[in-house]
Amino acid sequence: MKMNKRTSNKGSFLSRKQFELLIVCIATGFMIGYSYNQAKSTRSTVDTTLFEKEESYREELIVQQERNKELSEEVTALQKKIRKYEKSFVANEKEYEKLGEDAENMRLLLGELKGEGKGIRVTLRDGDYNPTAANPNDYIVHESHVFKLLNELKIAGAQAITINGQRIVANSYIRCNGPVITIDGTQHPAPFVIEAVGESATLTASLNMDGGVIDQLVNENIVVSLEENQHLIMPKVNMKS
Amino acid sequence: MWLPFLGLLFGLALGLLTNIQIPSVYENYLSIAVLAALDTLFGGIRAQLQHVYDDKVFVSGFFFNILLAAGLAFLGVYLGIDLYLAAIFAFGVRLFQNIAIIRRILLNRLDEKRHKKNKTSIE
Numbered sequence: 001m002k003m004n005k006r007t008s009n010k011g012s013f014l015s016r017k018q019f020e021l022l023i024v025c026i027a028t029g030f031m032i033g034y035s036y037n038q039a040k041s042t043r044s045t046v047d048t049t050l051f052e053k054e055e056s057y058r059e060e061l062i063v064q065q066e067r068n069k070e071l072s073e074e075v076t077a078l079q080k081k082i083r084k085y086e087k088s089f090v091a092n093e094k095e096y097e098k099l100g101e102d103a104e105n106m107r108l109l110l111g112e113l114k115g116e117g118k119g120i121r122v123t124l125r126d127g128d129y130n131p132t133a134a135n136p137n138d139y140i141v142h143e144s145h146v147f148k149l150l151n152e153l154k155i156a157g158a159q160a161i162t163i164n165g166q167r168i169v170a171n172s173y174i175r176c177n178g179p180v181i182t183i184d185g186t187q188h189p190a191p192f193v194i195e196a197v198g199e200s201a202t203l204t205a206s207l208n209m210d211g212g213v214i215d216q217l218v219n220e221n222i223v224v225s226l227e228e229n230q231h232l233i234m235p236k237v238n239m240k241s
Numbered sequence: 242m243w244l245p246f247l248g249l250l251f252g253l254a255l256g257l258l259t260n261i262q263i264p265s266v267y268e269n270y271l272s273i274a275v276l277a278a279l280d281t282l283f284g285g286i287r288a289q290l291q292h293v294y295d296d297k298v299f300v301s302g303f304f305f306n307i308l309l310a311a312g313l314a315f316l317g318v319y320l321g322i323d324l325y326l327a328a329i330f331a332f333g334v335r336l337f338q339n340i341a342i343i344r345r346i347l348l349n350r351l352d353e354k355r356h357k358k359n360k361t362s363i364e
Contacts, residue, residue, distance in 0.1 A: 017296040018244055024285075024303045025248035026255070028278040033256020035271050038263065 108159045108197075111169035111237030115160025119197040119232040120204055122149060126190045127221035139221035141190050143176040149194055150174075152213040156206035158196035160234050164188045167237045191223075200228040269318075269325050273310040276332040281306055283339040290346045306332075 107113045124146070127139030150168065153161055161168040166183050168174075175182040180189045196203055207214050207226060217224050263271070281303040288294040310328040317324025 020296055020300045021245050021285075022248040024278075024282070024300060025245040026252035027303070028275075028282050029249040029252020029254075030256040030259075031252075031271070031275045031278050033253040034259060035256075035275050037257050037259070038268065038271065041262075 105159060109170050111160070111167045114236050115197045115232070115234030117197045117232065118200050119158070119195060119229055120200045121227050121229050121232070122194045122207065123225045124149070124190065124192045124194065124217065125223035127223060140179070141192060141222055143174050143181045145217055145220065145222060146174060146181065146192060146194070148213050148216065152206055153194070153196045153203060156198065156203045158198040158203060160197045162195045162234050164193055165235070167234055169237050195229070195232050195234065197232050197234060204228060269314050270311045273314050273325050273328050274307045276329060276336070277306040277310045278303065280332040280336050280339070283336055283343065287339045287342050290343060
């Protein structure tokens with residue numbers, strides 16, 4: 001107050017003292033204002049960044065939780081499915097085993113596999129020449145006899161059959177061709193050696209039934225010999241067109 | 242009388258309008274400088290009220306205090322000790338003392354004025 005009075009008394013508008021005071025005040029004001037500005041900007045930025053971060057994290061968390069929920073639902077659904085599969089698997093296991101066996105049998109039947117195992121061997125021979133019989137057809141082996149025998153063997157559960165070493169498969173054909181028979185294009189003369197892999201006891205029993213195949217064949221003057229074999233080997237079929 | 246206040250307002254406006262960003266490392270210096278400036282300002286007011294004001298002391302104190310405080314803070318940063326706390330403490334204590342003295346002086350004056358008024362009214 002006194003200073004002002006003094007300066008004003010001196011008469012100059014801006015004395016040295018006043019000028020100094022002005023500079024100091026401007027500097028102080030500048031510093032205060034500047035630091036206020038600085039603090040405000042940092043405060044606001046910190047606040048907003050924190051807030052944004054929190055918000056983004058929260059959103060992320062929500063997204064993750066939703067995803068977790070979805071995934072856990074998926075897990076339960078999948079587990080349910082697995083249980084269902086397991087149940088059906090247990091139920092079908094026996095069926096599958098049977099199917100596997102069937103497939104094996106089918107392959108044997110198709111000749112894709114080498115047949116090997118216990119079995120029987122049946123030899124069909126033409127009957128001895130009988131001059132009293134007018135017709136030689138009465139004592140030679142016809143393809144119908146072979147058919148009968150094959151049929152009986154198949155019924156009895158033969159897994160693989162050969163005639164004179166040639167494999168009989170599902171689509172094999174047998175034709176009468178005069179004194180010989182043709183199997184899949186190959187001619188075979190008598191005697192016919194028919195081998196069958198399977199339960200030899202069953203096969204023998206079924207062939208030897210009263211009034212069965214062997215009886216019928218013998219009735220038609222065919223020499224039939226039957227033997228059981230412990231180890232038969234049948235070749236694979238060469239896939240011919 | 243109003244020139245310093247105008248100057249203060251001008252400086253405030255200038256400070257608010259400047260948009261320069263200083264690194265956050267130097268914010269300590271700024272706070273100490275502000276404290277020193279405020280201390281000097283209030284010291285000046287107190288001296289004025291106590292009729293011991295000297296403009297040389299005032300101006301030199303203003304700049305020297307600021308520089309000293311900043312230097313102390315600088316040293317503290319390099320020594321790993323929070324030396325700027327000393328400056329803050331000193332300036333804070335002095336600020337409060339100055340303001341307290343200013344308050345007492347003003348209160349005394351107010352009392353004197355009232356006494357005078359009472360005297361005049363009684364008379």
